[in-house]
Amino acid sequence: MAKSVFEMFLGLSFVLMLSMSLSPGATDEDRKVYIAYLGSLPERDYSPSSHHFSMLQAVIKQSSVANYLIRSYKRSFNGFAAKLTNEEANKLASMKEVVSIFPNKVYHLQTTRSWDFLGLKDSVKRNPTVESDVIIGVIDSGIWPESESFSDKGFGPAPKKWKGSCSGGKNFTCNNKLIGARFYNSEEPREESARDGDGHGTHTASTAAGNNVEDASFFGLAQGTARGGVPSARIAAYKVCKQNGCASADILAAFDDAIADGVDLITISVGSTTRSDFYQDSIAIGAFHAAEKGILTVQSAGNEGRLGKQGVTSVVPWILTVAASSIDRRFFSKVVLGNGKTLNGLSINSFDLKKTKFPLVYGKEIANLGCNEEITARVCETGCLNSTLVKEKIVLCDQFRGNNEARDAGAAGSILKTEIDDVSFVLPLAASALSTDNYESVKSYLNSTKRPVAEILRSETIEDSAAPVVAPFSSRGPNFMEPDIMKPDLSAPGVDILAAFSPIGSPSGNPADKRQVKYSILSGTSMSCPHAAAVAAYVKTFHPEWSPSAIQSALMTTAFPMDQSTNPDGELAYGSGHVNPVKATDPGLVYEVVKGDYIKFLCSIGYDSEKLRRISGDNSTCSKTSENILPRDLNYPSLTAQILPDKSFTVGFHRTVTNVGIASSTYKAKVSSNSKLEVKVDPEVLSFKALKEKKSFNVTVTGDALSLFSMVSASLEWSDGTHSVKSPIVIHSYKSFRLEGSTL
Ligand SMILES: *[C@@H]1O[C@H](CO)[C@@H](O)[C@H](O)[C@H]1NC(C)=O
Ligand SMILES: *[C@@H]1O[C@H](CO)[C@@H](O)[C@H](O)[C@H]1NC(C)=O
Ligand SMILES: *[C@@H]1O[C@H](CO)[C@@H](O)[C@H](O)[C@H]1NC(C)=O
Numbered sequence: 001m002a003k004s005v006f007e008m009f010l011g012l013s014f015v016l017m018l019s020m021s022l023s024p025g026a027t028d029e030d031r032k033v034y035i036a037y038l039g040s041l042p043e044r045d046y047s048p049s050s051h052h053f054s055m056l057q058a059v060i061k062q063s064s065v066a067n068y069l070i071r072s073y074k075r076s077f078n079g080f081a082a083k084l085t086n087e088e089a090n091k092l093a094s095m096k097e098v099v100s101i102f103p104n105k106v107y108h109l110q111t112t113r114s115w116d117f118l119g120l121k122d123s124v125k126r127n128p129t130v131e132s133d134v135i136i137g138v139i140d141s142g143i144w145p146e147s148e149s150f151s152d153k154g155f156g157p158a159p160k161k162w163k164g165s166c167s168g169g170k171n172f173t174c175n176n177k178l179i180g181a182r183f184y185n186s187e188e189p190r191e192e193s194a195r196d197g198d199g200h201g202t203h204t205a206s207t208a209a210g211n212n213v214e215d216a217s218f219f220g221l222a223q224g225t226a227r228g229g230v231p232s233a234r235i236a237a238y239k240v241c242k243q244n245g246c247a248s249a250d251i252l253a254a255f256d257d258a259i260a261d262g263v264d265l266i267t268i269s270v271g272s273t274t275r276s277d278f279y280q281d282s283i284a285i286g287a288f289h290a291a292e293k294g295i296l297t298v299q300s301a302g303n304e305g306r307l308g309k310q311g312v313t314s315v316v317p318w319i320l321t322v323a324a325s326s327i328d329r330r331f332f333s334k335v336v337l338g339n340g341k342t343l344n345g346l347s348i349n350s351f352d353l354k355k356t357k358f359p360l361v362y363g364k365e366i367a368n369l370g371c372n373e374e375i376t377a378r379v380c381e382t383g384c385l386n387s388t389l390v391k392e393k394i395v396l397c398d399q400f401r402g403n404n405e406a407r408d409a410g411a412a413g414s415i416l417k418t419e420i421d422d423v424s425f426v427l428p429l430a431a432s433a434l435s436t437d438n439y440e441s442v443k444s445y446l447n448s449t450k451r452p453v454a455e456i457l458r459s460e461t462i463e464d465s466a467a468p469v470v471a472p473f474s475s476r477g478p479n480f481m482e483p484d485i486m487k488p489d490l491s492a493p494g495v496d497i498l499a500a501f502s503p504i505g506s507p508s509g510n511p512a513d514k515r516q517v518k519y520s521i522l523s524g525t526s527m528s529c530p531h532a533a534a535v536a537a538y539v540k541t542f543h544p545e546w547s548p549s550a551i552q553s554a555l556m557t558t559a560f561p562m563d564q565s566t567n568p569d570g571e572l573a574y575g576s577g578h579v580n581p582v583k584a585t586d587p588g589l590v591y592e593v594v595k596g597d598y599i600k601f602l603c604s605i606g607y608d609s610e611k612l613r614r615i616s617g618d619n620s621t622c623s624k625t626s627e628n629i630l631p632r633d634l635n636y637p638s639l640t641a642q643i644l645p646d647k648s649f650t651v652g653f654h655r656t657v658t659n660v661g662i663a664s665s666t667y668k669a670k671v672s673s674n675s676k677l678e679v680k681v682d683p684e685v686l687s688f689k690a691l692k693e694k695k696s697f698n699v700t701v702t703g704d705a706l707s708l709f710s711m712v713s714a715s716l717e718w719s720d721g722t723h724s725v726k727s728p729i730v731i732h733s734y735k736s737f738r739l740e741g742s743t744l
């Protein structure tokens with residue numbers, strides 16, 4: 001599993017797919033795990049399991065189908081996972097009760113200071129009693145229940161609404177802080193516990209809701225009080241990720257359980273690296289049913305990086321999608337050469353070389369037999385460094401990922417070349433990653449003397465005044481599936497975050513790195529996701545009755561604007577901006593979306609009435625009039641439209657805001673736009689006389705032709721003098737990937 005963005009840079013980013021054939025029997029070899037999604041649960045007189053069973057019996061020509069049914073989803077929505085042949089899956093797909101069928105797919109897992117940086121100080125106003133009734137569901141790699149971050153000192157019994165259980169397996173005990181745990185095994189190898197062998201799930205859970213733990217650090221680095229955003233909240237852990245990834249059948253099962261267990265919010269730092277339409281995306285399906293039950297799902301945007309790459313894969317409007325940005329603390333590690341020259345590199349280096357200088361060697365000069373010096377040894381490819389020759393030396397590797405081979409071959413340290421200049425990672429040996437210029441100067445020093453030596457110092461931290469800057473790895477928009485819905489929604493801290501860890505997990509991701517730590521430093525949108533989830537929970541403690549969309553809106557419209565000059569990808573990188581916890585509790589106005597709006601949205605993207613009804617569980621239809629509804633008319637807190645390139649354009653948006661601020665208030669529209677867009681708001685003034693009162697307005701955006709793959713933006717702000725309710729306006733000409741007329 002790609003536990004953090006770190007492994008992406010290591011090139012370890014698990015191409016390993018799950019072994020799909022589960023049973024040794026010959027006839028079972030062609031079987032794979034498929035998920036049959038049947039939509040909402042019918043209201044009454046329905047036995048999901050026996051229905052699933054009879055559906056299977058109808059397609060599988062075997063006397064006993066029991067072995068093939070892996071799981072029934074029946075607590076919060078309807079469906080099942082089963083081992084099927086291709087042919088059986090096709091037959092099932094043609095049944096009228098099936099909304100969609102899709103193969104089990106591998107998803108990937110994609111601090112102390114971070115909360116202060118966000119302005120959510122320890123001393124901030126809180127509602128501890130209400131907060132202790134909030135339950136955060138963490139769908140991840142499990143949890144380390146004995147971590148101090150999850151101790152239940154001072155916690156009363158679980159909230160009354162809790163209907164879950166502690167089913168964490170053998171030797172797994174919950175408490176009044178960690179109130180529930182479950183694990184799932186749709187694929188081999190089975191793991192019989194919710195215990196986190198990796199560290200990722202422990203890290204995300206503690207970032208969201210860990211206790212205040214004083215004097216936490218990674219070997220003295222990033223020392224301080226580790227705490228979650230809502231330290232009084234409860235945690236329920238759902239383990240869906242194992243060594244080889246997170247199976248969609250398990251993710252769906254976790255949603256089915258979490259919703260029925262009674263969580264208030266779901267945080268899921270898991271994503272796919274390939275696109276799928278959302279009726280085949282278990283996170284989108286699970287989150288849809290969660291939203292229906294009043295539960296907001298917060299998901300990481302993904303670690304696919306810069307524009308032009310894959311793009312953000314968390315695409316549906318009922319999920320809050322979170323990009324990752326830096327905080328004002330950065331780690332660097334100095335390299336001191338024998339000639340006295342000192343170079344700053346990046347890494348989180350806890351190793352102390354005790355002021356010893358070690359001989360320097362270049363990977364290419366100590367190649368193992370069978371390894372090409374120029375191709376593999378130069379970059380310290382796995383198995384390519386001669387351990388006799390690298391021993392007690394510092395080795396230069398032309399690629400960052402060479403650090404693993406340097407460690408495994410037994411080097412004293414490693415100097416790595418990197419093109420990433422703003423993220424530091426925990427590495428399995430004393431190492432520092434240098435920019436190309438600095439790296440080249442080490443190489444010329446190496447060549448300039450007979451006995452080149454160097455030393456790598458323990459990491460130091462510096463303050464970074466440029467923060468927050470969206471991390472280079474954070475997936476960019478636009479939204480290639482629903483191009484009129486802006487994604488990511490906002491940004492939160494996800495670079496070099498200290499949080500609780502699993503003592504049996506490897507802090508560097510290298511299995512040979514046996515350092516046992518209680519706290520570790522990770523980077524990724526995986527880390528920013530629980531930050532935003534905690535802010536959503538924090539808002540909920542002030543407004544327990546708010547819908548998921550109201551909370552989502554509050555976070556988005558109050559986000560800090562980010563600096564375009566340090567964030568050249570603009571809204572495509574950070575969406576509405578950087579999450580602002582304290583402001584989010586008092587947004588003034590919210591853009592609410594009710595189920596009926598999502599239903600219209602589904603019609604607008606091509607659902608027919610039959611599929612729609614299976615999902616909605618009611619008599620909804622996609623009528624002729626609803627065919628005229630555009631996806632961008634969903635009452636979303638950001639305004640985005642995809643337009644055709646090379647043509648001037650006029651696009652309209654309809655929006656409705658609900659007053660949640662001051663009963664009698666008047667909001668004026670303010671538009672910030674560069675010369676490229678003309679924005680008209682009608683009406684320009686909204687006067688409210690009561691709370692919960694709704695007012696509608698229209699926005700018309702006009703502009704000259706854009707070339708293909710470009711974006712222009714503006715912003716709309718409603719202000720009553722106290723509240724500022726901001727929405728980005730993004731017009732882009734990126735192509736979308738949704739196939740024209742694709743069958744649902
Ligand atoms: C239970 O788990 C803890 C933490 O890993 C471990 O220290 C202990 O030995 C385990 N006990 C048993 C009986 O396996
Ligand atoms: C490693 O280097 C030593 C010393 O030069 C040499 O004897 C040995 O054969 C090399 N090992 C491999 C695997 O290339
Ligand atoms: C050192 O110099 C030689 C000759 O100029 C060159 O071939 C070699 O690539 C250089 N090595 C490094 C590490 O720059």
Ligand SMILES: *[C@@H]1O[C@H](CO)[C@@H](O)[C@H](O)[C@H]1NC(C)=O
Nearest residue numbers: 042043613616617618619620
């Ligand atoms: C759907 O419509 C039928 C007939 O109009 C009605 O009897 C039924 O109660 C409706 N079901 C729901 C869930 O609204």
Ligand SMILES: *[C@@H]1O[C@H](CO)[C@@H](O)[C@H](O)[C@H]1NC(C)=O
Nearest residue numbers: 652654682683695696697698
């Ligand atoms: C917005 O535009 C629609 C037509 O596109 C119109 O029916 C509606 O009255 C307008 N709303 C406002 C508040 O101007």
